[in-house]
Amino acid sequence: MDVNTEQSMEQSILETAERLFLEKGFVLTSTTEIAKEVGCNQALVHYYFRTKDNLFNTIFEQKFKLFFQHIFDLGNLDELSFTDKLKHIIESHFDMLNANPKLPLLIISEFSRRPEQVGILKEKLQTVPQKLFEKLNAQLNAEISAGKIRQTTLADLILTMVSLNVSLFLFIPIAGEIASLNEAQRQFMIVHRREEHVNVILNSIRP
Amino acid sequence: MDVNTEQSMEQSILETAERLFLEKGFVLTSTTEIAKEVGCNQALVHYYFRTKDNLFNTIFEQKFKLFFQHIFDLGNLDELSFTDKLKHIIESHFDMLNANPKLPLLIISEFSRRPEQVGILKEKLQTVPQKLFEKLNAQLNAEISAGKIRQTTLADLILTMVSLNVSLFLFIPIAGEIASLNEAQRQFMIVHRREEHVNVILNSIRP
DNA sequence: CGGTAGTTTAATAGGTCTATTAAATAGGTG
DNA sequence: CACCTATTTAATAGACCTATTAAACTACCG
Incomplete structure (x- = not known):
């Protein structure tokens, strides 16, 4: 063949x-x-x-990993300041979602509506790079102690980032249906919000 | 009877x-x-x-209105500063979602997966209080001109707010399944993030 | 060329779902 | 009571879905 x-x-x-x-x-x-x-x-x-469940799991084990593990995969730009690293993480996470815009809804709905089935993949996700999290966390706490960043936690920052990035791609179909966005408007919105998410998060951590 | x-x-x-x-x-x-x-x-x-579609539409016309129109329903606390109004809007929006935590997923999935059907309700949503938006927008622009708030738009602020608030309730089932949150942890997370969303947004608009 | 393993198909069992129809029931009014 | 309307049920048509089975096809190997 x-x-x-x-x-x-x-x-x-x-x-x-x-x-x-x-x-x-x-x-x-x-x-x-x-x-x-x-x-x-x-x-x-x-x-x-x-079975259909098998087919689904075969495909989305990899997608789930992409979705959950991407966050920390590039926090190892050692020489950068925390702020620059954070900016880089936000943009890279945003770009991953932009390349897979339909992934968030699938993951959220399947987790919410068929938790038993999707829970099977749970242990395969546990490989979150704990090391990178700890390193970033230490750097964040150092900057907080130095008074350069307001009191907050890495978990909060990441949750904020994921919330902003994921929501944009969840809302775009709705905006398209209600406000009838054309392709150019959609593209502008994506570029604009990419910048805005960085602005919001970096501004929000100033002391 | x-x-x-x-x-x-x-x-x-x-x-x-x-x-x-x-x-x-x-x-x-x-x-x-x-x-x-x-x-x-x-x-x-x-x-x-x-029909099942009829039943669904009957129920969720009201839910859709709740979801979309609540945002501006209480922006009319005239005497407050823009910042205080914004804080109030964020908290009130958050509380509405906390009282209806399963609403966001339903609306997002139905809009994304069955747009034709849900689009029927579109015109009923057009009653967004344009007046209140304009008033808030004017107040925001005044504060920006006065140099008290950084350059941004009301639409961006609202999108950020909705993103943060909605995502929390979308993610809680996933967090429950993966990190096995108990009820107390879940409650703590909700209270904590309610404050954090206000902090993030208000901090982010400082000049 | 015959056999054999892997691939693909046709057919179908068994289930569930939406929607309709006609018949049964109930409750109030004259 | 007799009647009438509104409610409720039983039964079923018709569609589609998942999964299985047995048969047909293909290609390669000795």
Whole structure:
């Protein structure tokens, strides 16, 4: 088989399923529809993945990791000041979401509506880089002690960042439906808010 | 019929449907299940509301209004400074969400996943109090001109507020599942973040 | 060329869901 | 009581969904 030009059915199913799950969520995506989009028989989906839950978990283990672990993956720019590191983390987290704008809703809905099922992936997420958190935390506390940053915690800062970044991409479809944003307006909003999130957070930690 | 002690079936169906829609979303809630919880025949749900879509729209027109219009409903504390008004708006918005913690996910998922259906309610939301927005906006611009607040827009401030407040209640189920928060920890987090959201926003607008 | 393992399909069981229909029941009014 | 309207139920049509099974197809290997 020509591996370069023609992908395996298994791979096609995976990619189509990923796209559909992200677009419509777990419940509204049927194995029948996945098969139709791939152009294969519906039984083939079950041949490769046995159950719809399996297929979902196979795909989104990786997505969950992306979503949760990305935050600390680049806090190791050692030479930078805390503020510059923070700016970098915010922008990089924002960019990750911009590249995966439908990921937050999927993760939030699946966690909220089918916690038992998604909880299976829980232990695989526990690999949060504790080390990097501790290092950043130490640097933050040093700056607080030096009176350069107001009293706060790293957890609060991260929660604020994730809240701002995630919400933007959650709200864009609503804004699109209600305020009828066109593509240019949508793009402007994204660029503008990227800056604004940095401003808000950096301003908010001044003493 | 004893109206005081025994509600009508129609009312029971409405209340049960509201609870289930909020818990599990539109797709995962069936008219069969609503009927079972109410203790009536499934056809009765359709007798009163004809379709599941009707039932959903009947219930959530009011919820949508609550969600979108609450923001400006109390910006009319004329004597307060802009900063104090803003603090008041943030806290009041937060409290509304705390009283309806499952509302944000429902609204966001339904808008994102079934925009056609929910778009029907769009025009009913257009009644945003333009007047109050303009008044607040004028006051903000005055303070900016006076150099008391950094350059920003009211829309940005509101988006930031909604992002912070909404996200907290979106993330709590996830935090509960992953970090296994108990009820006391959950409550502490809510009280703490209510203060923090005010701090972040008010600090962030200093010049 | 025959066999064999892996892939794909057709067919279908068994379940649930929405919505409709016709029949049963209840409650009030003349 | 007889009637009438509004409510409630039982039954079911029709659609779709997940998962399984057995049969067909393909390609490679000896």
